[in-house]
Amino acid sequence: MSSKPPKGHFRLLYFASAASYTRKSLDDVPAPLALTDLFAHLEKLYPGIGQAVLSSSAVTLNLGYVDVEDQEGTGGCKSSDATVINEGDEVAIIPPVSSG
Protein backbone atom coordinates (compact mmCIF):
# COMPACT_ATOMS: atom_id res chain seq x y z
CA MET A 1 0.00 0.00 0.00
CA SER A 2 1.45 3.35 -0.97
CA SER A 3 1.51 5.79 1.90
CA LYS A 4 -0.64 8.48 0.29
CA PRO A 5 -3.48 8.62 -2.21
CA PRO A 6 -2.60 10.21 -5.57
CA LYS A 7 -3.25 13.91 -6.17
CA GLY A 8 -6.91 14.79 -6.30
CA HIS A 9 -7.99 11.66 -4.41
CA PHE A 10 -8.87 10.54 -0.92
CA ARG A 11 -8.20 7.10 0.48
CA LEU A 12 -10.97 4.70 1.39
CA LEU A 13 -10.02 1.80 3.67
CA TYR A 14 -12.09 -1.36 3.87
CA PHE A 15 -12.18 -3.57 6.95
CA ALA A 16 -13.77 -6.94 7.69
CA SER A 17 -16.83 -7.67 5.49
CA ALA A 18 -16.21 -4.45 3.51
CA ALA A 19 -12.84 -5.89 2.47
CA SER A 20 -14.38 -9.28 1.67
CA TYR A 21 -17.14 -7.67 -0.38
CA THR A 22 -14.86 -5.43 -2.42
CA ARG A 23 -12.00 -7.95 -2.36
CA LYS A 24 -9.73 -5.00 -1.65
CA SER A 25 -8.22 -3.33 1.37
CA LEU A 26 -8.51 0.17 -0.12
CA ASP A 27 -9.61 2.39 -3.01
CA ASP A 28 -8.38 5.85 -3.97
CA VAL A 29 -11.45 7.89 -4.84
CA PRO A 30 -11.59 11.26 -6.66
CA ALA A 31 -11.97 14.20 -4.23
CA PRO A 32 -13.80 16.24 -3.21
CA LEU A 33 -16.87 14.15 -2.46
CA ALA A 34 -19.74 15.08 -0.18
CA LEU A 35 -19.87 12.64 2.73
CA THR A 36 -23.57 12.11 2.05
CA ASP A 37 -22.69 10.88 -1.46
CA LEU A 38 -20.17 8.32 -0.25
CA PHE A 39 -22.53 5.34 0.01
CA ALA A 40 -24.12 6.05 -3.39
CA HIS A 41 -20.64 6.22 -4.91
CA LEU A 42 -19.74 2.87 -3.37
CA GLU A 43 -23.00 1.29 -4.49
CA LYS A 44 -22.09 2.18 -8.08
CA LEU A 45 -18.65 0.62 -7.72
CA TYR A 46 -19.88 -2.46 -5.85
CA PRO A 47 -23.57 -3.15 -6.47
CA GLY A 48 -25.31 -4.51 -3.38
CA ILE A 49 -22.69 -3.29 -0.92
CA GLY A 50 -25.11 -0.81 0.64
CA GLN A 51 -27.49 -3.40 1.97
CA ALA A 52 -24.93 -6.13 2.62
CA VAL A 53 -22.25 -4.05 4.33
CA LEU A 54 -22.67 -0.28 4.56
CA SER A 55 -26.07 -0.18 6.27
CA SER A 56 -24.57 -1.70 9.42
CA SER A 57 -21.07 -0.17 9.23
CA ALA A 58 -19.45 2.61 11.20
CA VAL A 59 -17.51 5.19 9.17
CA THR A 60 -14.52 7.27 10.23
CA LEU A 61 -13.10 10.35 8.51
CA ASN A 62 -9.46 11.10 9.35
CA LEU A 63 -9.62 8.65 12.28
CA GLY A 64 -12.78 10.13 13.83
CA TYR A 65 -16.31 8.72 13.76
CA VAL A 66 -18.79 10.36 11.40
CA ASP A 67 -22.50 9.75 10.95
CA VAL A 68 -23.02 9.26 7.23
CA GLU A 69 -26.73 8.70 7.40
CA ASP A 70 -27.49 11.02 10.24
CA GLN A 71 -31.19 10.32 10.15
CA GLU A 72 -31.64 10.66 13.85
CA GLY A 73 -29.76 13.91 13.96
CA THR A 74 -28.04 12.98 17.19
CA GLY A 75 -24.67 11.94 18.43
CA GLY A 76 -21.53 13.46 19.80
CA CYS A 77 -19.57 13.71 16.58
CA LYS A 78 -22.28 14.04 14.01
CA SER A 79 -21.46 15.32 10.59
CA SER A 80 -23.53 18.03 9.10
CA ASP A 81 -24.80 17.54 5.58
CA ALA A 82 -22.07 19.86 4.42
CA THR A 83 -19.17 17.59 5.39
CA VAL A 84 -16.93 17.08 2.39
CA ILE A 85 -14.23 14.48 1.97
CA ASN A 86 -11.21 16.31 0.69
CA GLU A 87 -8.06 15.40 -1.19
CA GLY A 88 -5.67 13.44 1.02
CA ASP A 89 -8.35 12.52 3.57
CA GLU A 90 -8.70 8.98 4.88
CA VAL A 91 -12.07 7.34 5.24
CA ALA A 92 -12.55 3.90 6.81
CA ILE A 93 -15.53 1.58 6.48
CA ILE A 94 -15.74 -0.42 9.72
CA PRO A 95 -18.41 -3.12 9.82
CA PRO A 96 -19.00 -4.88 13.12
CA VAL A 97 -17.16 -8.18 13.51
CA SER A 98 -19.08 -10.53 15.76
CA SER A 99 -16.96 -13.67 15.75
CA GLY A 100 -14.10 -14.42 18.04
Next chain:
Amino acid sequence: MAELQGLPEEYRDMSLEELHREIRRMEQLIRLLKDKVELSEPRTSGPDTQDVDLHSTQKTETQTLPCRTNTARKEPGCTRSLKVQEYKRYGRQMIMPEVGLSGQLALKKARVLIVGLGGLGSPAAAYLAAAGIGTIGLVDGDKVELSNLHRQIIHTADNEGMEKVDSARKFLHSLNKEIKLVAHPYHLSSKNAVETLEEYDVVLDCTDRPATRYLVSDAAVIAKIPLVHGSALQTEGQLMVLNNPPIATASKKKGPCYRCIWPKPPPPQSILTCGEGGILGPVVGVIGVLMAMETMKILLPALRTNADESTRKGTPFLLYSAYLNPSFKSVTMRGARENCLACTTMANGRTLKNYGYDTFCGLSCPVNILPPDERMEPKAYRSISPTSGPAPILVDVRENTQYNICHIENSINIPWSTIREDPADAFQSMNKHIQHNGSSQVPCEICFICRFGNDSQLAVRRFREQQQKDSGLKFTCKGDIRGGLKAWREQVDPEFPDY
Protein backbone atom coordinates in the same frame (compact mmCIF):
# COMPACT_ATOMS: atom_id res chain seq x y z
CA MET B 1 -29.66 24.05 35.78
CA ALA B 2 -31.92 22.28 38.25
CA GLU B 3 -30.70 22.31 41.84
CA LEU B 4 -29.19 18.96 42.85
CA GLN B 5 -30.70 17.60 46.01
CA GLY B 6 -28.28 16.95 48.81
CA LEU B 7 -25.38 18.88 47.29
CA PRO B 8 -23.51 20.68 50.06
CA GLU B 9 -23.72 24.46 49.94
CA GLU B 10 -20.04 25.06 49.22
CA TYR B 11 -20.18 23.25 45.88
CA ARG B 12 -23.14 25.09 44.47
CA ASP B 13 -21.26 28.05 43.06
CA MET B 14 -18.05 26.28 42.05
CA SER B 15 -16.81 26.64 38.49
CA LEU B 16 -16.46 23.56 36.33
CA GLU B 17 -12.70 23.67 36.73
CA GLU B 18 -12.95 23.86 40.50
CA LEU B 19 -15.39 20.95 40.51
CA HIS B 20 -13.01 18.82 38.45
CA ARG B 21 -10.18 19.62 40.85
CA GLU B 22 -12.39 18.74 43.80
CA ILE B 23 -13.38 15.43 42.19
CA ARG B 24 -9.74 14.51 41.61
CA ARG B 25 -8.87 15.39 45.20
CA MET B 26 -11.70 13.26 46.57
CA GLU B 27 -10.92 10.31 44.30
CA GLN B 28 -7.35 10.40 45.53
CA LEU B 29 -8.60 10.48 49.12
CA ILE B 30 -10.97 7.56 48.54
CA ARG B 31 -8.13 5.49 47.10
CA LEU B 32 -5.95 6.19 50.12
CA LEU B 33 -8.77 5.36 52.52
CA LYS B 34 -9.50 2.11 50.70
CA ASP B 35 -5.84 1.15 50.83
CA LYS B 36 -5.78 1.93 54.54
CA VAL B 37 -8.82 -0.32 55.09
CA GLU B 38 -7.28 -3.10 52.99
CA LEU B 39 -4.07 -2.93 54.97
CA SER B 40 -5.91 -3.02 58.29
CA GLU B 41 -8.17 -5.94 57.48
CA PRO B 42 -7.22 -9.47 58.47
CA ARG B 43 -5.93 -11.69 55.66
CA THR B 44 -8.94 -13.93 55.78
CA SER B 45 -11.03 -11.25 54.15
CA GLY B 46 -9.43 -11.93 50.81
CA PRO B 47 -11.26 -13.97 48.19
CA ASP B 48 -11.71 -17.60 48.98
CA THR B 49 -9.46 -19.87 47.09
CA GLN B 50 -10.88 -22.86 45.39
CA ASP B 51 -9.49 -26.29 45.08
CA VAL B 52 -11.52 -28.47 42.80
CA ASP B 53 -10.51 -31.76 41.31
CA LEU B 54 -12.05 -31.66 37.88
CA HIS B 55 -10.92 -35.20 37.10
CA SER B 56 -13.26 -36.61 39.67
CA THR B 57 -16.26 -34.46 38.79
CA GLN B 58 -17.71 -35.34 35.44
CA LYS B 59 -20.46 -32.88 35.99
CA THR B 60 -23.10 -31.46 33.73
CA GLU B 61 -25.28 -29.67 36.23
CA THR B 62 -25.39 -25.93 35.98
CA GLN B 63 -24.40 -24.74 39.41
CA THR B 64 -20.83 -23.96 40.29
CA LEU B 65 -18.58 -26.71 41.51
CA PRO B 66 -18.23 -27.06 45.26
CA CYS B 67 -15.38 -25.07 46.62
CA ARG B 68 -13.15 -25.78 49.56
CA THR B 69 -12.35 -22.65 51.42
CA ASN B 70 -8.70 -22.27 52.17
CA THR B 71 -8.70 -20.12 55.23
CA ALA B 72 -5.42 -18.41 55.86
CA ARG B 73 -4.41 -18.28 59.50
CA LYS B 74 -3.88 -14.85 60.87
CA GLU B 75 -0.46 -14.60 62.38
CA PRO B 76 -0.05 -12.42 65.41
CA GLY B 77 1.11 -8.92 64.55
CA CYS B 78 0.81 -9.54 60.82
CA THR B 79 -0.68 -6.68 58.87
CA ARG B 80 0.16 -8.03 55.45
CA SER B 81 -2.77 -8.00 53.11
CA LEU B 82 -1.45 -10.61 50.69
CA LYS B 83 -0.22 -14.08 51.45
CA VAL B 84 3.55 -14.45 51.49
CA GLN B 85 3.56 -16.42 48.26
CA GLU B 86 1.40 -13.78 46.59
CA TYR B 87 4.09 -11.13 47.07
CA LYS B 88 6.41 -13.39 45.13
CA ARG B 89 3.85 -14.45 42.54
CA TYR B 90 2.76 -10.91 41.69
CA GLY B 91 6.03 -9.15 42.49
CA ARG B 92 7.02 -8.46 38.90
CA GLN B 93 3.82 -6.56 38.20
CA MET B 94 3.43 -5.12 41.71
CA ILE B 95 6.70 -3.19 41.51
CA MET B 96 5.27 -1.27 38.56
CA PRO B 97 3.96 2.16 39.59
CA GLU B 98 0.87 1.37 37.52
CA VAL B 99 0.05 -1.43 39.97
CA GLY B 100 1.68 -1.20 43.39
CA LEU B 101 0.23 -2.90 46.44
CA SER B 102 -3.01 -0.96 46.15
CA GLY B 103 -3.36 -2.06 42.54
CA GLN B 104 -2.72 -5.69 43.38
CA LEU B 105 -5.32 -5.50 46.12
CA ALA B 106 -7.74 -3.93 43.69
CA LEU B 107 -7.20 -6.83 41.29
CA LYS B 108 -7.63 -9.29 44.13
CA LYS B 109 -10.90 -7.71 45.11
CA ALA B 110 -12.16 -7.51 41.55
CA ARG B 111 -14.81 -9.75 40.03
CA VAL B 112 -14.47 -10.20 36.29
CA LEU B 113 -16.83 -12.11 34.01
CA ILE B 114 -15.58 -13.68 30.79
CA VAL B 115 -18.39 -14.56 28.38
CA GLY B 116 -17.12 -17.09 25.85
CA LEU B 117 -14.08 -19.28 26.40
CA GLY B 118 -12.92 -19.52 22.81
CA GLY B 119 -10.18 -17.76 20.87
CA LEU B 120 -10.63 -14.45 22.73
CA GLY B 121 -11.67 -15.76 26.11
CA SER B 122 -8.80 -18.25 26.39
CA PRO B 123 -5.87 -15.82 26.39
CA ALA B 124 -7.88 -13.18 28.26
CA ALA B 125 -8.72 -15.67 31.03
CA ALA B 126 -5.14 -16.92 31.22
CA TYR B 127 -3.65 -13.43 31.68
CA LEU B 128 -6.33 -12.26 34.11
CA ALA B 129 -6.02 -15.40 36.24
CA ALA B 130 -2.24 -15.08 36.21
CA ALA B 131 -2.47 -11.41 37.21
CA GLY B 132 -4.46 -12.34 40.31
CA ILE B 133 -8.01 -11.17 39.57
CA GLY B 134 -9.72 -12.37 42.75
CA THR B 135 -12.88 -13.77 41.19
CA ILE B 136 -13.25 -14.82 37.58
CA GLY B 137 -16.61 -15.94 36.23
CA LEU B 138 -16.53 -18.22 33.20
CA VAL B 139 -19.51 -18.45 30.85
CA ASP B 140 -19.75 -20.96 28.03
CA GLY B 141 -22.25 -23.64 27.09
CA ASP B 142 -20.07 -25.41 24.55
CA LYS B 143 -17.75 -28.39 24.73
CA VAL B 144 -14.11 -28.49 23.65
CA GLU B 145 -13.66 -29.60 20.02
CA LEU B 146 -10.53 -30.53 18.16
CA SER B 147 -11.07 -27.67 15.69
CA ASN B 148 -10.88 -25.17 18.59
CA LEU B 149 -7.35 -26.00 19.62
CA HIS B 150 -5.32 -23.98 17.11
CA ARG B 151 -6.49 -20.80 18.84
CA GLN B 152 -8.24 -21.59 22.12
CA ILE B 153 -5.04 -22.02 24.04
CA ILE B 154 -6.33 -22.92 27.49
CA HIS B 155 -8.02 -26.09 26.20
CA THR B 156 -6.01 -29.20 25.46
CA ALA B 157 -6.51 -32.26 23.29
CA ASP B 158 -6.97 -34.34 26.45
CA ASN B 159 -10.09 -32.32 27.23
CA GLU B 160 -11.86 -32.84 23.92
CA GLY B 161 -15.58 -33.24 24.63
CA MET B 162 -15.32 -31.66 28.10
CA GLU B 163 -17.45 -28.62 29.00
CA LYS B 164 -15.37 -25.57 28.14
CA VAL B 165 -15.96 -24.02 31.56
CA ASP B 166 -14.51 -27.14 33.20
CA SER B 167 -11.60 -27.35 30.83
CA ALA B 168 -10.91 -23.66 31.47
CA ARG B 169 -11.13 -24.09 35.24
CA LYS B 170 -8.72 -26.96 35.11
CA PHE B 171 -6.14 -24.91 33.24
CA LEU B 172 -6.63 -21.68 35.20
CA HIS B 173 -6.57 -23.53 38.48
CA SER B 174 -3.26 -25.15 37.58
CA LEU B 175 -1.97 -21.68 36.76
CA ASN B 176 -3.13 -19.91 39.92
CA LYS B 177 -4.75 -21.48 42.98
CA GLU B 178 -5.02 -18.15 44.78
CA ILE B 179 -8.07 -17.05 42.83
CA LYS B 180 -11.71 -18.04 42.84
CA LEU B 181 -13.23 -19.39 39.65
CA VAL B 182 -16.98 -19.42 39.16
CA ALA B 183 -18.44 -21.67 36.49
CA HIS B 184 -21.47 -20.61 34.47
CA PRO B 185 -21.81 -23.61 32.13
CA TYR B 186 -24.63 -22.21 30.00
CA HIS B 187 -25.21 -19.87 27.09
CA LEU B 188 -26.25 -16.38 28.09
CA SER B 189 -29.84 -15.55 27.19
CA SER B 190 -32.18 -12.65 27.77
CA LYS B 191 -33.46 -14.60 30.79
CA ASN B 192 -30.17 -15.02 32.65
CA ALA B 193 -27.80 -12.35 31.29
CA VAL B 194 -28.54 -9.46 33.63
CA GLU B 195 -28.48 -11.50 36.82
CA THR B 196 -25.24 -13.16 35.72
CA LEU B 197 -23.52 -9.86 34.92
CA GLU B 198 -24.74 -8.12 38.07
CA GLU B 199 -22.39 -10.26 40.17
CA TYR B 200 -19.34 -8.74 38.50
CA ASP B 201 -17.40 -5.48 38.15
CA VAL B 202 -16.38 -5.83 34.50
CA VAL B 203 -17.46 -8.11 31.66
CA LEU B 204 -15.42 -9.28 28.68
CA ASP B 205 -17.44 -10.08 25.57
CA CYS B 206 -15.59 -12.96 23.94
CA THR B 207 -18.63 -14.35 22.14
CA ASP B 208 -19.05 -15.12 18.48
CA ARG B 209 -22.32 -13.95 16.95
CA PRO B 210 -24.28 -10.71 16.60
CA ALA B 211 -27.22 -11.70 18.84
CA THR B 212 -24.96 -12.38 21.84
CA ARG B 213 -22.94 -9.23 21.14
CA TYR B 214 -26.10 -7.14 21.57
CA LEU B 215 -27.25 -9.27 24.50
CA VAL B 216 -24.01 -8.89 26.48
CA SER B 217 -23.86 -5.17 25.76
CA ASP B 218 -27.50 -4.56 26.76
CA ALA B 219 -27.00 -6.58 29.95
CA ALA B 220 -23.85 -4.58 30.76
CA VAL B 221 -25.81 -1.34 30.36
CA ILE B 222 -28.52 -2.60 32.73
CA ALA B 223 -26.02 -4.06 35.21
CA LYS B 224 -24.05 -0.80 34.96
CA ILE B 225 -20.63 -2.34 34.43
CA PRO B 226 -17.96 -1.58 31.80
CA LEU B 227 -17.73 -3.95 28.84
CA VAL B 228 -14.46 -4.91 27.18
CA HIS B 229 -15.31 -5.76 23.59
CA GLY B 230 -13.08 -7.80 21.32
CA SER B 231 -13.70 -9.65 18.09
CA ALA B 232 -11.71 -11.30 15.35
CA LEU B 233 -12.22 -12.98 11.99
CA GLN B 234 -9.74 -14.22 9.40
CA THR B 235 -6.79 -11.80 9.66
CA GLU B 236 -8.49 -8.90 11.45
CA GLY B 237 -9.45 -7.99 14.98
CA GLN B 238 -11.27 -5.19 16.82
CA LEU B 239 -10.93 -3.91 20.38
CA MET B 240 -12.94 -1.35 22.31
CA VAL B 241 -14.00 -0.56 25.87
CA LEU B 242 -17.73 0.10 25.92
CA ASN B 243 -20.14 1.39 28.54
CA ASN B 244 -17.28 3.08 30.38
CA PRO B 245 -18.20 4.84 32.55
CA PRO B 246 -21.43 2.86 32.79
CA ILE B 247 -23.30 5.84 34.20
CA ALA B 248 -22.77 9.52 33.62
CA THR B 249 -20.63 11.23 36.26
CA ALA B 250 -20.09 14.87 37.03
CA SER B 251 -16.96 14.95 34.90
CA LYS B 252 -17.77 12.41 32.22
CA LYS B 253 -20.62 11.36 30.03
CA LYS B 254 -21.75 7.76 29.96
CA GLY B 255 -19.67 5.70 27.56
CA PRO B 256 -21.28 4.35 24.38
CA CYS B 257 -22.57 0.78 24.27
CA TYR B 258 -22.41 -1.64 21.35
CA ARG B 259 -25.78 -0.40 20.09
CA CYS B 260 -24.60 3.21 20.16
CA ILE B 261 -21.77 2.31 17.78
CA TRP B 262 -23.61 -0.25 15.65
CA PRO B 263 -27.36 0.31 16.01
CA LYS B 264 -28.16 -1.96 13.06
CA PRO B 265 -27.01 -5.56 12.95
CA PRO B 266 -25.47 -6.80 9.71
CA PRO B 267 -27.83 -8.86 7.51
CA PRO B 268 -27.71 -12.50 8.68
CA GLN B 269 -26.64 -13.87 5.30
CA SER B 270 -23.49 -11.70 5.42
CA ILE B 271 -22.29 -13.08 8.76
CA LEU B 272 -19.28 -15.32 8.73
CA THR B 273 -18.29 -17.26 11.82
CA CYS B 274 -14.77 -18.47 12.48
CA GLY B 275 -15.98 -21.90 11.35
CA GLU B 276 -17.02 -20.52 7.96
CA GLY B 277 -14.67 -17.60 7.37
CA GLY B 278 -11.63 -18.98 9.13
CA ILE B 279 -9.38 -17.40 11.74
CA LEU B 280 -5.66 -17.28 12.43
CA GLY B 281 -4.79 -18.14 16.04
CA PRO B 282 -2.42 -15.23 16.76
CA VAL B 283 -4.94 -12.72 15.34
CA VAL B 284 -7.68 -13.65 17.80
CA GLY B 285 -5.01 -14.25 20.45
CA VAL B 286 -3.60 -10.73 20.29
CA ILE B 287 -7.07 -9.25 20.70
CA GLY B 288 -7.79 -11.54 23.68
CA VAL B 289 -4.52 -10.50 25.32
CA LEU B 290 -5.30 -6.82 24.78
CA MET B 291 -8.77 -7.36 26.28
CA ALA B 292 -7.04 -8.57 29.45
CA MET B 293 -4.93 -5.40 29.47
CA GLU B 294 -7.95 -3.14 29.03
CA THR B 295 -9.67 -4.97 31.90
CA MET B 296 -6.68 -4.39 34.16
CA LYS B 297 -6.64 -0.70 33.19
CA ILE B 298 -10.28 -0.42 34.26
CA LEU B 299 -9.56 -2.11 37.59
CA LEU B 300 -6.25 -0.49 38.50
CA PRO B 301 -6.83 2.80 40.25
CA ALA B 302 -3.35 4.33 39.94
CA LEU B 303 -3.45 5.60 36.39
CA ARG B 304 -7.18 5.68 35.86
CA THR B 305 -7.21 9.47 35.60
CA ASN B 306 -4.63 9.33 32.80
CA ALA B 307 -6.71 6.70 31.04
CA ASP B 308 -9.79 8.89 31.39
CA GLU B 309 -7.90 11.83 29.92
CA SER B 310 -6.98 9.84 26.84
CA THR B 311 -10.60 8.91 26.19
CA ARG B 312 -11.96 12.41 26.57
CA LYS B 313 -11.89 13.04 22.81
CA GLY B 314 -13.96 9.96 21.99
CA THR B 315 -14.02 6.24 22.54
CA PRO B 316 -10.79 4.70 21.26
CA PHE B 317 -11.30 1.82 18.87
CA LEU B 318 -8.39 -0.35 17.85
CA LEU B 319 -8.28 -2.22 14.58
CA TYR B 320 -5.72 -4.91 13.96
CA SER B 321 -5.10 -6.30 10.52
CA ALA B 322 -2.24 -8.74 10.12
CA TYR B 323 -1.63 -7.72 6.51
CA LEU B 324 -2.13 -3.98 6.93
CA ASN B 325 0.97 -1.84 7.26
CA PRO B 326 1.16 -0.70 10.01
CA SER B 327 -0.82 -3.56 11.52
CA PHE B 328 -2.61 -1.49 14.14
CA LYS B 329 -4.87 1.46 13.51
CA SER B 330 -6.60 3.47 16.20
CA VAL B 331 -9.65 5.57 15.51
CA THR B 332 -12.14 7.27 17.80
CA MET B 333 -15.76 6.22 17.85
CA ARG B 334 -18.78 8.27 18.76
CA GLY B 335 -20.08 8.81 22.27
CA ALA B 336 -23.32 7.39 23.62
CA ARG B 337 -26.31 7.83 21.30
CA GLU B 338 -29.04 9.95 22.85
CA ASN B 339 -31.83 7.73 21.55
CA CYS B 340 -30.05 4.40 22.08
CA LEU B 341 -32.55 1.67 22.95
CA ALA B 342 -30.27 0.07 25.53
CA CYS B 343 -29.00 3.25 27.18
CA THR B 344 -32.53 4.65 27.55
CA THR B 345 -35.47 2.20 27.48
CA MET B 346 -33.67 -0.95 28.62
CA ALA B 347 -31.60 0.84 31.26
CA ASN B 348 -34.74 2.42 32.72
CA GLY B 349 -36.82 -0.74 32.53
CA ARG B 350 -33.91 -2.77 33.94
CA THR B 351 -34.91 -5.81 31.94
CA LEU B 352 -34.37 -7.35 28.53
CA LYS B 353 -36.60 -10.35 29.07
CA ASN B 354 -39.07 -9.37 26.37
CA TYR B 355 -36.44 -8.56 23.79
CA GLY B 356 -36.07 -10.98 20.88
CA TYR B 357 -32.40 -11.01 19.96
CA ASP B 358 -32.78 -13.56 17.20
CA THR B 359 -35.60 -11.54 15.65
CA PHE B 360 -33.53 -8.35 15.85
CA CYS B 361 -30.46 -9.93 14.27
CA GLY B 362 -32.38 -12.24 11.95
CA LEU B 363 -31.73 -15.91 11.63
CA SER B 364 -29.62 -17.23 8.84
CA CYS B 365 -31.83 -20.08 7.68
CA PRO B 366 -30.42 -22.85 5.54
CA VAL B 367 -31.05 -22.13 1.88
CA ASN B 368 -33.92 -24.17 0.50
CA ILE B 369 -34.77 -22.89 -2.95
CA LEU B 370 -34.64 -25.94 -5.19
CA PRO B 371 -37.54 -28.32 -5.85
CA PRO B 372 -36.97 -31.83 -4.41
CA ASP B 373 -36.41 -33.40 -7.83
CA GLU B 374 -33.36 -31.20 -8.38
CA ARG B 375 -31.68 -32.36 -5.17
CA MET B 376 -29.78 -35.59 -5.03
CA GLU B 377 -28.72 -37.43 -1.88
CA PRO B 378 -24.99 -38.28 -1.83
CA LYS B 379 -25.72 -42.01 -1.64
CA ALA B 380 -28.06 -41.76 -4.63
CA TYR B 381 -25.30 -40.08 -6.65
CA ARG B 382 -22.84 -42.75 -5.62
CA SER B 383 -25.16 -45.58 -6.60
CA ILE B 384 -25.72 -44.35 -10.17
CA SER B 385 -25.05 -47.48 -12.20
CA PRO B 386 -22.62 -47.23 -15.15
CA THR B 387 -25.19 -49.02 -17.30
CA SER B 388 -27.57 -46.11 -16.98
CA GLY B 389 -24.95 -43.76 -18.44
CA PRO B 390 -22.17 -41.75 -16.80
CA ALA B 391 -22.89 -39.92 -13.56
CA PRO B 392 -23.14 -36.12 -13.79
CA ILE B 393 -19.84 -34.26 -13.43
CA LEU B 394 -19.58 -32.85 -9.92
CA VAL B 395 -18.91 -29.10 -9.91
CA ASP B 396 -17.55 -28.10 -6.51
CA VAL B 397 -18.41 -24.45 -5.82
CA ARG B 398 -16.32 -23.97 -2.66
CA GLU B 399 -13.50 -21.41 -2.72
CA ASN B 400 -10.33 -22.70 -4.34
CA THR B 401 -8.43 -22.81 -1.02
CA GLN B 402 -10.98 -25.21 0.41
CA TYR B 403 -11.12 -27.31 -2.78
CA ASN B 404 -7.34 -27.70 -2.54
CA ILE B 405 -7.62 -28.98 1.03
CA CYS B 406 -9.77 -31.90 -0.10
CA HIS B 407 -12.22 -32.74 -2.88
CA ILE B 408 -14.05 -35.63 -4.43
CA GLU B 409 -12.08 -37.33 -7.16
CA ASN B 410 -12.92 -36.09 -10.69
CA SER B 411 -14.92 -33.12 -9.39
CA ILE B 412 -14.07 -29.74 -10.91
CA ASN B 413 -13.85 -26.44 -9.07
CA ILE B 414 -15.74 -23.25 -10.01
CA PRO B 415 -16.11 -21.12 -6.85
CA TRP B 416 -19.57 -19.71 -6.09
CA SER B 417 -18.03 -16.24 -5.69
CA THR B 418 -16.85 -16.44 -9.34
CA ILE B 419 -20.26 -17.61 -10.53
CA ARG B 420 -22.02 -14.90 -8.54
CA GLU B 421 -19.84 -12.12 -9.93
CA ASP B 422 -19.71 -13.15 -13.57
CA PRO B 423 -21.89 -16.15 -14.40
CA ALA B 424 -21.33 -15.83 -18.18
CA ASP B 425 -17.58 -16.08 -17.79
CA ALA B 426 -17.78 -18.80 -15.13
CA PHE B 427 -19.96 -21.09 -17.24
CA GLN B 428 -17.91 -20.41 -20.39
CA SER B 429 -14.84 -21.64 -18.55
CA MET B 430 -16.81 -24.72 -17.59
CA ASN B 431 -17.62 -25.21 -21.28
CA LYS B 432 -13.92 -25.14 -22.11
CA HIS B 433 -13.10 -27.52 -19.32
CA ILE B 434 -15.65 -30.03 -20.56
CA GLN B 435 -14.45 -29.74 -24.18
CA HIS B 436 -10.86 -30.05 -23.06
CA ASN B 437 -11.60 -33.27 -21.25
CA GLY B 438 -13.37 -34.60 -24.37
CA SER B 439 -16.54 -35.69 -22.75
CA SER B 440 -18.17 -38.28 -24.98
CA GLN B 441 -21.56 -37.54 -23.62
CA VAL B 442 -23.29 -34.68 -25.44
CA PRO B 443 -24.78 -32.75 -23.94
CA CYS B 444 -23.10 -33.80 -20.72
CA GLU B 445 -24.66 -33.25 -17.33
CA ILE B 446 -23.34 -31.50 -14.24
CA CYS B 447 -24.33 -31.50 -10.58
CA PHE B 448 -23.26 -28.82 -8.09
CA ILE B 449 -21.80 -29.60 -4.68
CA CYS B 450 -20.47 -27.38 -1.85
CA ARG B 451 -19.55 -27.69 1.83
CA PHE B 452 -23.01 -27.71 3.41
CA GLY B 453 -25.47 -27.62 0.50
CA ASN B 454 -26.38 -23.90 0.48
CA ASP B 455 -24.16 -22.31 -2.18
CA SER B 456 -24.72 -25.29 -4.47
CA GLN B 457 -28.42 -24.39 -4.67
CA LEU B 458 -27.64 -20.77 -5.46
CA ALA B 459 -25.29 -22.00 -8.19
CA VAL B 460 -28.04 -24.14 -9.73
CA ARG B 461 -30.41 -21.19 -9.79
CA ARG B 462 -27.76 -18.94 -11.35
CA PHE B 463 -27.03 -21.62 -13.94
CA ARG B 464 -30.70 -21.83 -14.95
CA GLU B 465 -30.79 -18.04 -15.42
CA GLN B 466 -27.65 -18.13 -17.53
CA GLN B 467 -28.97 -21.04 -19.57
CA GLN B 468 -31.89 -18.87 -20.73
CA LYS B 469 -29.46 -16.27 -22.07
CA ASP B 470 -26.70 -18.46 -23.45
CA SER B 471 -27.60 -21.27 -25.83
CA GLY B 472 -23.94 -22.18 -26.35
CA LEU B 473 -23.58 -24.05 -23.08
CA LYS B 474 -22.57 -27.62 -23.76
CA PHE B 475 -24.03 -29.10 -20.65
CA THR B 476 -27.20 -29.42 -18.66
CA CYS B 477 -27.66 -29.31 -14.92
CA LYS B 478 -29.11 -32.11 -12.86
CA GLY B 479 -29.30 -30.05 -9.65
CA ASP B 480 -27.19 -30.24 -6.50
CA ILE B 481 -26.04 -32.71 -3.86
CA ARG B 482 -28.26 -32.22 -0.83
CA GLY B 483 -26.30 -31.45 2.31
CA GLY B 484 -23.01 -31.02 0.44
CA LEU B 485 -19.75 -32.60 1.49
CA LYS B 486 -20.95 -32.88 5.08
CA ALA B 487 -23.68 -35.27 3.93
CA TRP B 488 -21.19 -36.95 1.57
CA ARG B 489 -19.03 -37.76 4.59
CA GLU B 490 -22.03 -39.10 6.51
CA GLN B 491 -23.46 -41.21 3.68
CA VAL B 492 -20.62 -42.15 1.37
CA ASP B 493 -17.10 -41.59 2.67
CA PRO B 494 -16.51 -41.32 6.43
CA GLU B 495 -12.83 -40.69 5.70
CA PHE B 496 -13.57 -37.48 3.80
CA PRO B 497 -11.83 -34.75 5.85
CA ASP B 498 -13.97 -32.69 8.21
CA TYR B 499 -11.97 -29.45 8.26
